[in-house]
Amino acid sequence: MKILLVEDDPKIRQELKVLLENNQYEIAMIEDFTKDITEEINKIAKDLILLDINLPNQNGFDICKKIKEKESVPIIFVTSCTGEESELKSILSGGDDFITKPYNKDILLEKIKRTIKKQNPIQYKEINVNGVTLDLHLSLVKYQNNSIELTRNEFLLLYYFFINPKKIITKEELLDYLWNEKYYLDDNILTVNINRLRKKLEEIGLQDFITTIRKKGYKIG
Amino acid sequence: MINYLEEKIGLILWYLTFILLQLVIMFVLDMDATFLIFSLFLYLILLSIYLIVSYLWKTKKNKKIKRLVDELDEKYLVSELIKKPKNLENEAYYYVLKKATKAMNDKITELEHKYQDYEEYIETFVHEVKTPLAAISLYSDNKKDHELKQEVKKIDNLVEQVLFYARSENTEKDYFVKKIKLSEIIHQVMLQNKDYLLANKIIIEVENSDVFVATDEKWVIFILNQILNNSIKYMDKDEKRIKLNVIEDKNKVILEMKDNGCGIKESDISRVFDKGFTGSNRKKEHSTGMGLYLCKKLCDRLHLNIAIESKEKEYTTVTIIFPKSSLHE
Numbered sequence: 143m144k145i146l147l148v149e150d151d152p153k154i155r156q157e158l159k160v161l162l163e164n165n166q167y168e169i170a171m172i173e174d175f176t177k178d179i180t181e182e183i184n185k186i187a188k189d190l191i192l193l194d195i196n197l198p199n200q201n202g203f204d205i206c207k208k209i210k211e212k213e214s215v216p217i218i219f220v221t222s223c224t225g226e227e228s229e230l231k232s233i234l235s236g237g238d239d240f241i242t243k244p245y246n247k248d249i250l251l252e253k254i255k256r257t258i259k260k261q262n263p264i265q266y267k268e269i270n271v272n273g274v275t276l277d278l279h280l281s282l283v284k285y286q287n288n289s290i291e292l293t294r295n296e297f298l299l300l301y302y303f304f305i306n307p308k309k310i311i312t313k314e315e316l317l318d319y320l321w322n323e324k325y326y327l328d329d330n331i332l333t334v335n336i337n338r339l340r341k342k343l344e345e346i347g348l349q350d351f352i353t354t355i356r357k358k359g360y361k362i363g
Numbered sequence: 364m365i366n367y368l369e370e371k372i373g374l375i376l377w378y379l380t381f382i383l384l385q386l387v388i389m390f391v392l393d394m395d396a397t398f399l400i401f402s403l404f405l406y407l408i409l410l411s412i413y414l415i416v417s418y419l420w421k422t423k424k425n426k427k428i429k430r431l432v433d434e435l436d437e438k439y440l441v442s443e444l445i446k447k448p449k450n451l452e453n454e455a456y457y458y459v460l461k462k463a464t465k466a467m468n469d470k471i472t473e474l475e476h477k478y479q480d481y482e483e484y485i486e487t488f489v490h491e492v493k494t495p496l497a498a499i500s501l502y503s504d505n506k507k508d509h510e511l512k513q514e515v516k517k518i519d520n521l522v523e524q525v526l527f528y529a530r531s532e533n534t535e536k537d538y539f540v541k542k543i544k545l546s547e548i549i550h551q552v553m554l555q556n557k558d559y560l561l562a563n564k565i566i567i568e569v570e571n572s573d574v575f576v577a578t579d580e581k582w583v584i585f586i587l588n589q590i591l592n593n594s595i596k597y598m599d600k601d602e603k604r605i606k607l608n609v610i611e612d613k614n615k616v617i618l619e620m621k622d623n624g625c626g627i628k629e630s631d632i633s634r635v636f637d638k639g640f641t642g643s644n645r646k647k648e649h650s651t652g653m654g655l656y657l658c659k660k661l662c663d664r665l666h667l668n669i670a671i672e673s674k675e676k677e678y679t680t681v682t683i684i685f686p687k688s689s690l691h692e
Contacts, residue, residue, distance in 0.1 A: 151494055157501035164505065196490075222493035229539055229581075242581075244497035244519055247504040248554040317561065324546065326553050326560070326567035 143258060144168040146188040148205070149220065150175050150197050158192070158245070165251055175199065180208045188215060190258055193237075195221040195228060203235040210236040216257045220245075252322050269304045271363045274348065276304045288346035295325050296339045303352065307363035310355050336360065367418050378410050439467050482529050489526040496522070512558050520592060524653050527585055531660040538579035538665065545609055545618060545685075546572035548580060552587045556595070563595055568606040576616050576685040582661050586669075587620070589654040590681050594622035597679070614687050621680040627673040635671055 145167050149155045152173075159169045170186050172179050175198045183191070183205070191209070195202035206217050219232045222243040232240045238260070239253050269276045275284040281297040282289045292300060302319050303311065313332060320327050327335065336352065343351045353361050368375070382403050389399055432441050442464040448457050496519055503511040530537060549572050553560070560567060576583075594605050600623055610617040627635060627642070634640045636659040639652040655671075662669040668684035 151498065153498040154494065154501060157498060157505055160505045161501055222490040222497070227537075243493040244500040244515065246555050247501070248557055249551060252554070321554060321557055324550055324553075324569070326569065328561060328564050328566060330564070331566065 143190070144170060144188045145254070146183065146186055146191045147171045148179065148183065148191060148197070148202070149194045151194075154245075161247060161250075162254075167254075180205055183209055184212055189261075190254060191215055191217045192220055192254075193217050195219055195232075203231050206232075206235045206237055216261055218253055218257055248318065248322065255322075269301075271304055271307045274351065276300055283343065283346070285343075285346045285348050290342050290346050292339075292342065295320070295327075295335060296342065298323050298325065299335060299339055303360070303362045308361065310359050310361050312359040315359070364418065367421070368414075371414060375410070375414075378406070382406060439464055439471065482533065485525060485529040489522055492522055493519075509558050509562060513562065516556070516559060520588065521651070523585055523588070524651065524657060527582075527657050527661060528653065531657060531664065538582055540577055540579055540665075542575050542577050543580050544572075545574050545576050545616065548576075548583050548587065549607060551580075551584055552591060555584075555588065556591055559592075559595060563598065563603060565595065565598065565603045565605055568604070570607065571609045571611075572607065572618075574609050574611050574616050577688055578665055578667070578685060582665055583667075586658045586661055586683070589658050590620055593654060594620065594624055594679065597624040598622065599625040616685040616687065618683045618685070619680055620682075621678055623678050626675040626677050626679050627671070628675050632671065632673060636669075 143166075145162055147155055147158055147162075147169060149158065149171075155171055155173075159171065162169055170188060172182060174182075179197075179200070193202045193206060197205070202219060202221075206219070209215065209217065216238045217236070218239045218241060219228075219237045220241055220243065221228055221232075229240055238257050241250055241253055266278055268278055273285065276282075276297075277284065277289075278301070281292050281294070283292060283300060298320060299316065302316060313329060316332060317327065317329070320332070340352055351362060355361055385399065385403060428445060431444055432438055435441055435444070442460045445457070445460070448454060496515060500512065500515045500519075503509075503515060546569070549569055553567065553569075591605070602623075604623045606619075606621045608619045608621070610619070631640075631642055635642075635655050637652075638656040640656070641650040641652040659669055662683065666686060668682075668686075670682045670684075671679065672682070673679040
């Protein structure tokens with residue numbers, strides 16, 4: 143996934159680049175704002191644009207309109223104006239979403255994820271890891287001939303492990319993920335939930351499916 | 364009436380002197396007075412009629428002017444509506460009124476302009492200051508510096524207060540009402556405060572929040588942010604809890620936010636929405652006394668009802684009621 147940053151403040155641009163790269167996005171940037179940038183934007187391949195509204199000599203709304211005439215790339219507006227006017231304008235000029243400064247990391251990442259998802263809906267029915275199946279529709283976990291139903295937050299936890307097999311997942315990462323899914327857990331409750339999940343997995347004959355990596359986090363597969 | 368007679372005393376005395384003089388002349392010249400006395404008597408009657416009629420006419424006119432002022436919303440504009448008087452004595456008053464209201468209106472316009480300039484400056488300031496704030500915020504995220512992040516969040520909160528204070532004073536409608544799920548609003552508030560909540564080990568429960576309300580998203584986010592920040596600030600137990608619950612009924616949606624913090628003294632509770640009120644027992648620093656005041660003010664503008672209930676040392680519950688409008692259908 144490649145994101146194009148259109149932001150004139152070099153410091154913010156730099157930090158956004160680091161943040162998004164840490165979250166496995168590829169980044170392209172516009173750095174010269176002295177000329178008309180719409181043409182340059184059109185030339186760059188991208189899956190999403192983060193577009194600042196207040197740019198030197200030009201404004202984001204107009205740029206958005208021009209881009210949308212040529213291609214249907216999703217655009218998230220970024221602004222420090224919080225008035226109703228800019229929100230309305232962003233909708234009218236064809237923007238897909240709207241985020242206000244100062245960037246809240248979690249909100250920004252979630253909006254990006256959501257906007258990209260809208261463009262490419264991916265529907266799995268089930269995921270397999272090492273002979274264990276997670277049924278995404280019925281929120282069941284199946285192993286050999288046994289299966290057990292999961293609660294919503296147990297399911298979310300396990301889902302995150304399933305989409306990241308063989309990778310060490312930190313508690314922080316799990317918390318980030320769960321918070322984005324509207325489960326506002328704290329550290330202790332997360333541990334409780336993981337232990338409860340492990341007990342359930344043991345009930346269908348899965349011993350140590352989720353392994354603890356000391357001082358680092360957890361892993362499956 | 365007595366005032367009026369007093370005012371006309373000159374005229375009455377003049378008449379009486381005139382009658383008296385005629386009587387004296389008649390008496391001295393020893394004339395047959397019957398006819399003259401009759402005519403003098405007629406004079407008196409005519410005078411009385413004149414006085415009564417002019418009294419009634421004038422009181423009516425006065426009433427009309429008074430009513431004109433009473434019915435006017437912007438009373439300082441009254442001089443535009445009053446007719447220019449024809450008689451000599453009122454002319455000066457009319458002149459004074461005109462001049463005074465003109466001077467006053469000029470002053471009002473000047474102040475309005477100044478205020479508008481100030482407000483525009485505040486808006487610009489807030490927007491400008493958000494750019495470096497955004498840079499620091501991203502920097503602290505990338506460096507995983509949670510302490511710095513929390514401090515930035517505090518500054519941002521104060522800056523938002525300034526912005527919304529300026530907006531709440533503005534009489535124009537500058538909010539944007541749309542239909543939105545309460546859970547989405549709560550979600551954004553939670554994400555904004557995630558580091559703060561996790562650092563303080565607060566247990567969050569959110570229930571039944573998948574309900575639509577028709578309101579301005581950003582204003583409500585600001586309001587919930589203030590309330591949440593208060594809750595976190597005044598936590599005093601080992602196990603810290605904040606519970607959000609939504610109750611929907613036929614014509615309203617009720618959002619309850621309950622914390623198990625230190626609560627509010629009974630004697631203070633009626634004043635928590637007052638501007639600058641920081642509580643009589645709260646020793647916490649960094650209280651501007653603006654948070655809840657702004658919440659109340661913004662709620663009033665959005666036609667939301669906000670109420671607070673508390674038991675000292677046990678809990679505080681803030682309730683916000685969203686009326687269901689035709690937008691729901």
